[in-house]
Amino acid sequence: xxxxxxxxxxxxxxxxxxxxxxxxxxxxxxxxxxxxxxxxxxxxxxxxxxxxxxxxxxxxxxxxxxxxxxxxxxxxxxxxxxxxxxxxxxxxxxxxxxxxxxxxxxxxxxxxxxxxxxxxxxxxxxxxxxxxxxxxxxxxxxxxxxxxxxxxxxxxxxxxxxxxxxxxxxxxxxxxxxxxxxxxxxxxxxxxxxxxxxxxxxx
Amino acid sequence: xxxxxxxxxxxxxxxxxxxxxxxxxxxxxxxxxxxxxxxxxxxxxxxxxxxxxxxxxxxxxxxxxxxxxxxxxxxxxxxxxxxxxxxxxxxxxxxxxxxxxxxxxxxxxxxxxxxxxxxxxxxxxxxxxxxxxxxxxxxxxxxxxxxxxxxxxxxxxxxxxxxxxxxxxxxxxxxxxxxxx
Numbered sequence: 001x002x003x004x005x006x007x008x009x010x011x012x013x014x015x016x017x018x019x020x021x022x023x024x025x026x027x028x029x030x031x032x033x034x035x036x037x038x039x040x041x042x043x044x045x046x047x048x049x050x051x052x053x054x055x056x057x058x059x060x061x062x063x064x065x066x067x068x069x070x071x072x073x074x075x076x077x078x079x080x081x082x083x084x085x086x087x088x089x090x091x092x093x094x095x096x097x098x099x100x101x102x103x104x105x106x107x108x109x110x111x112x113x114x115x116x117x118x119x120x121x122x123x124x125x126x127x128x129x130x131x132x133x134x135x136x137x138x139x140x141x142x143x144x145x146x147x148x149x150x151x152x153x154x155x156x157x158x159x160x161x162x163x164x165x166x167x168x169x170x171x172x173x174x175x176x177x178x179x180x181x182x183x184x185x186x187x188x189x190x191x192x193x194x195x196x197x198x199x200x201x202x203x
Numbered sequence: 204x205x206x207x208x209x210x211x212x213x214x215x216x217x218x219x220x221x222x223x224x225x226x227x228x229x230x231x232x233x234x235x236x237x238x239x240x241x242x243x244x245x246x247x248x249x250x251x252x253x254x255x256x257x258x259x260x261x262x263x264x265x266x267x268x269x270x271x272x273x274x275x276x277x278x279x280x281x282x283x284x285x286x287x288x289x290x291x292x293x294x295x296x297x298x299x300x301x302x303x304x305x306x307x308x309x310x311x312x313x314x315x316x317x318x319x320x321x322x323x324x325x326x327x328x329x330x331x332x333x334x335x336x337x338x339x340x341x342x343x344x345x346x347x348x349x350x351x352x353x354x355x356x357x358x359x360x361x362x363x364x365x366x367x368x369x370x371x372x373x374x375x376x377x378x379x380x381x382x383x384x
Contacts, residue, residue: 007368042375045383049328050347056239057246059256063263064234070264071227144272199269 001029006036014043114170121169121179125186132193139200151196158192161185219279223270230270234263237280241287247344248291250333258294262287288345288359295337296361331381339374342367347375 006029012018013026030036140148162185169178221229241262246255266286273282332340332348341360345351346367353371357364 007372038376039372042372042379045379046328046347046375049382053328053348055243057243058239059242059259060252061256063238063242063256063260064231067234067260067263068227068231070260071230071267144274147272 001025003029003033003036006030006033007039010036010040010043013040014047114173117169117173117179118166118182121182122166122186125183125190128190129186129193132190132197135197136193136200139197142200143196147196147199151192154192155189158185158189162189216279219273222267223273227267230263230267233266233279237283238263240280241283244284244287244344244349245291247329247332247348248288248341250335250337250340258287258291261294262290265290284349285359288349288351292341292360328378328382331378334381335374335377338362339370339377342370343374343378346371 006026009022009026013023030040165182165185169182218229218232222233242259245258249255345356353364353367356367
């Protein structure tokens with residue numbers, strides 16, 4: 001028997017749950033191995049005192065009021081707030097886009113091509129979102145199904161807002177407000193993905 | 204899936220259901236039922252009472268945020284304990300990134316470095332555990348006190364299972380040496 005095998009058996013031996021044959025093999029090894037003798041003695045001498053340790057220890061003060069205060073603060077800005085933010089985003093996008101297109105200055109529309117304006121705004125965001133989506137995919141199984149549903153639903157909402165802003169900017173590439181609107185959509189998408197990835201890693 | 208659907212497949216504790224539905228007072232009942240065990244875990248892992256109080260608060264705030272993900276596949280106590288370990292170890296990793304000091308190591312000799320041995324002072328087990336180097340203390344508390352397996356510890360602490368075993372045996376040797384002095 002190697003020391004590694006012996007070490008794997010020590011806890012069961014001390015607990016008295018090791019099969020007789022394995023127990024004999026361990027005893028034979030320990031009889032000729034000083035290191036494993038020490039480990040067996042340490043495990044044996046600590047088992048009782050560890051079992052006697054209290055499982056509960058009350059904190060010196062009452063922590064509940066502070067925890068309670070943080071709950072009220074924390075509960076609201078969860079997924080519900082993100083969902084509301086996403087819905088608000090698409091609603092604002094629709095209204096603001098319509099207004100902005102309505103007062104579009106035709107002379108500025110030719111300053112840059114629509115595609116170039118979109119590329120300029122989206123540079124970096126798309127890659128960042130792809131990386132986060134890949135990370136989220138890896139941690140997906142650790143998230144509850146309803147959490148995934150909420151994330152995906154909100155990503156859809158944001159994607160619609162982004163698509164609408166993108167289409168508007170392509171029509172009116174010099175419009176700074178549309179650029180800001182498109183950038184806001186991407187920032188929301190990245191923030192949502194970052195939060196989802198963080199959640200999947202913490203669980 | 205709604206809260207009630209989630210809970211329908213488990214031992215639907217009405218207090219737990221109410222807490223999942225967002226009732227802070229129902230969550231308070233859960234808090235008071237479990238705070239003793241969570242504080243004990245945090246205290247033993249952190250080795251410092253004040254930090255343990257902060258971590259205990261963080262654990263329950265995190266539990267509140269994650270409560271909807273509890274699906275009753277394990278006991279609530281098991282779920283909460285695992286979450287508590289993750290909160291403590293995540294906090295430690297964050298602190299490490301700030302301080303660049305961390306003692307979860309594959310080098311067993313490192314377990315003894317930086318330990319205040321306080322020659323001649325007889326220690327009880329609790330005090331001796333608090334004096335263990337961080338890595339050895341973590342594994343000892345999680346394995347011997349809390350009953351996690353080496354594979355579970357390896358997963359949570361992001362170390363190899365072999366490292367977890369090595370740290371455990373080193374921790375036991377240190378503790379035995381101190382307690383028998």
